[in-house]
Amino acid sequence: MSLLGIDQTQVQRLRATADEITRSLAPLLRAHTTVTVERAVLRLLGVDGVDHHQVPLPNVVVNHLREKAGDGAAAAVCAAMLHTGASIGEVAEQVARGELDLHRLAQVPEDEVRALGHELAAEGLARIRANVREREERISRLPVRGQPWKYVIVATGNIHEDVIQARAAVRRGADIIAVIRTTGQSLLDYVPYGPTTEGFGGTYATQANFRIMRAALDEVAEETGHYVRLVNYASGLCMPEIVVMGAFERLDMMLNDSMYGILFRDINPVRTFVDQFFSRMVDAAAGIIINTGEDNYLTTADAVEAAHTVLASDFINESFGLAAGLRSDLLGLGHAFEIDPDLEDSFLLELSQALLLREVFPDSPLKYMPPTKHMSGDVFKGYLMNAMFNLSGIWSHQGIQLLGMLTEAMHTPFLQDRFLALQNADYVMNAARHIQDQVTFRPDSLVVRRAHEVLDKTGRLLEEVRGAGLLEAISAGWFADISRPADGGKGLLGVLKKSGRYFNPCKSVLAVQLGLEKEIDTWI
């Protein structure tokens, strides 16, 4: 039943418009690969480790290939394996030591290269599938609590300190632990290696750190009786590689937006669109719930005026996600509670938006972000704002509730801040558990009128974007008031035109797994 009187045929029309917008980019995606997609493919095929300068071996190989990476890094590496009889790891190490030149290999029959590539890709996918089965087995034994899932962050910079903070939060009822990355990692064009104990405002995302936190959460879950979901951040210049690493270490969620990097990290648009598609195919195979970053729009633009840009972006993220094989229940579409608290009826506007998102995406576990922009050093007011956010969250049945910290505007959370946030959410959500079933809104109420207004504006914006083109809309600053031209931004040099011989063995293996055989050739 619709609380807001939302017309689902109107919603379907918007969805169709979003599909047209994303599909118009398909030829661009299809024509390009990127250095990080190629490195992600190598990781999936089994390349890992670093050289004596601490440069990750996937980077060593792709750098060595230079423009030849436009044939697909897997092609050269598989040819070298057939040639030398070495394993893929040995091939990478020989390249790193300067003992093997992938530009000077004698011809190997192409069908043999492809067969070997597909074999290695299938092995990589089997590793990921084993993690999916293990997750299912653990969840059946250690059931997760009902939604909204309580999501808290740890961000000490030291993975071992993060473990202590995460375990404490889990014991106090956290369902999801996110390890915030160190400031600036999104702009590194490589993924650091090994466990790390130094970070700025967060902890490096490395595969070893993923493994350490995964083990700690699995251990504490056995005590609490509830599986704990682990989150990390795939956004940035290494998006697909970090997803592969997360899939190998059984992460459950990944921040994996289709436009965030463009808007908020000034990463080249083509690079981001190409990277997000392959990333999300891996997410889908790994059963990883993606989180999208629409909350960030409201930190730069005004939450009342820009509400429709959030919804429009959610439609676009959904469309790209579904095309890459993600099911609706793996789409943690983002939005946020960021309206100026001094505005009259601000809570009603927030509630309207949250209910609207819920009705538009009924099968997706929406990711609801707490107040940040209007949080100040007044921790008492901040705590109260977080309570209102929690009320809106339980009322509108959000999927993933990122709990606000009362010290949001000051520092990364203290141990006690996280405890207070969980206590706040438990109280409010328990006290108002069934409020949605109890309350209806008058058709002429502010809540209903506002929802229709936002939905209508979203429709108009999507139509304008369809008319102008998504790249042009981003370039004109229609999202988040930020302008990003398609030929600018970081990581542009890592965008490569695919050659006629281009080979990515993971593409067909993943497409079969995800049931995308028919459409995949239009996208990548």
Added chain:
Amino acid sequence: MDLNLREIRPYGDTLSDGAMQMSFTLPLPTGPLAKEAALRFVRRLGLAEADVVHMAELGEGFTFFIVYGKTRLFIDATDITVTAVESDVWDRATCDEKIRELFGRKLRIVGACIGEDAHTVGIDAIMNMKGYAGHYGLERFSMIDAFNLGAQVEPETLLARALEKQADAVLVSQVVTQRDAHLQNLTRFVELAEAAGVRDRLVLIAGGPRLDHKLALELGYDAGFGRGTFAEHVASFIITHLARSRGSSGSKG
């Protein structure tokens, strides 16, 4: 009220009662020992009548406390001097009018969040059209051309863009950093401007929640703005400072 400025202490409900509240965590498992430790700790802070009003288990051997107590310490308020930005604060319309009058052209202001800091909330609040809390940003001022370069801008890039735009003033924002990286970034920008011989041509302003005017002056800036700053504070300072340093003939431009 018999207020003695030479003996100022916190106020609960009676003048000079010294009442304070605080909350903190100790790395001790919850129980009578932890509670006694918290009590002794706040006594060592100089609080009398200390009372642990709340104790909660945080897990992993940590305990959270809320404590009230009364201090006998005091501050002599007549013995304090503060370094604050000294400039009148005018509203937007007045700022525009002053610029027209004093300089006869638009002022150009370039701003960015430098280094690895990705948090634009501060620079956006000051510069973007919308501003913050009902106070419009510099982009809204008709006599100001404001260029907000956003986050993670290298100090070198900021300086290059400022020179390219022939900026009158540069705003440097630092919001979230650790281990004093914000101080290094801020210092680096001033050093670059000095090395390029353009320091005196620019009004340099530092902003961020961990900055104040005194610190900004020490780092070589003309002003520093912390929490609670709006665009009109920054604009008023720039106008005042430029008028003072260039003379108020209004002939330059």
